[in-house]
Amino acid sequence: EAGVTQFPSHSVIEKGQTVTLRCDPISGHDNLYWYRRVMGKEIKFLLHFVKESKQDESGMPNNRFLAERTGGTYSTLKVQPAELEDSGVYFCASRPNMAGELFFGEGSRLTVL
Amino acid sequence: KNQVEQSPQSLIILEGKNCTLQCNYTVSPFSNLRWYKQDTGRGPVSLTIMTFSENTKSNGRYTATLDADTKQSSLHITASQLSDSASYICVVSKAGGADGLTFGKGTHLIIQP
Numbered sequence: 001e002a003g004v005t006q007f008p009s010h011s012v013i014e015k016g017q018t019v020t021l022r023c024d025p026i027s028g029h030d031n032l033y034w035y036r037r038v039m040g041k042e043i044k045f046l047l048h049f050v051k052e053s054k055q056d057e058s059g060m061p062n063n064r065f066l067a068e069r070t071g072g073t074y075s076t077l078k079v080q081p082a083e084l085e086d087s088g089v090y091f092c093a094s095r096p097n098m099a100g101e102l103f104f105g106e107g108s109r110l111t112v113l
Numbered sequence: 114k115n116q117v118e119q120s121p122q123s124l125i126i127l128e129g130k131n132c133t134l135q136c137n138y139t140v141s142p143f144s145n146l147r148w149y150k151q152d153t154g155r156g157p158v159s160l161t162i163m164t165f166s167e168n169t170k171s172n173g174r175y176t177a178t179l180d181a182d183t184k185q186s187s188l189h190i191t192a193s194q195l196s197d198s199a200s201y202i203c204v205v206s207k208a209g210g211a212d213g214l215t216f217g218k219g220t221h222l223i224i225q226p
Contacts, residue, residue, distance in 0.1 A: 041218065043202070044216070091156055091157075104149075106155050107154075107155075
């Protein structure tokens with residue numbers, strides 16, 4: 001069974017550009033999460049989808065970040081326009097329900113120059 | 114503010130030796146505590162999960178303990194192997210929250226031959 005997959009694994013863009021990160025959760029997992037780790041800091045929650053609905057987006061830093069999960073399958077996280085402080089590793093995780101184990105993807109490293 | 118503090122920040126030990134990593138938390142109300150292993154360039158992988166009533170849980174050479182009264186947990190690694198080199202992250206879940214996961218910064222463990 002495939003795990004949580006993320007694309008791209010690494011993206012280098014210039015300040016002001018747009019980047020879209022993609023996450024494919026484990027098949028059948030209704031719950032999908034986005035997290036971010038900035039260098040030297042702990043992993044922090046961004047938002048949580050249940051199927052296609054945003055359950056909690058309290059961790060989204062600002063309106064430059066837009067997450068979608070059309071159809072309740074894969075999810076995208078768009079950063080537009082990117083700023084230097086957006087650099088970090090963006091993790092996606094999924095689980096079938098709130099009691100289930102949380103499985104992480106390998107992360108998408110974003111570098112904004 | 115709910116926090117998870119881990120110590121030491123980094124640790125170097127010789128292959129075959131044992132070590133213990135510490136996690137103190139202030140998250141309340143408490144639901145469960147997880148230890149994750151994160152290899153360089155990979156996503157976190159779950160090692161153990163403990164609820165309020167569990168004092169200890171083992172996963173091979175990894176043994177986690179929990180003292181919910183003092184809000185402390187430890188992860189003991191026995192007979193370390195080179196493959197144990199990784200970051201070990203303590204994650205505490207808050208009861209009642211949609212997500213409620215608070216991550217520690219992790220302990221970076223290096224096993225030397």
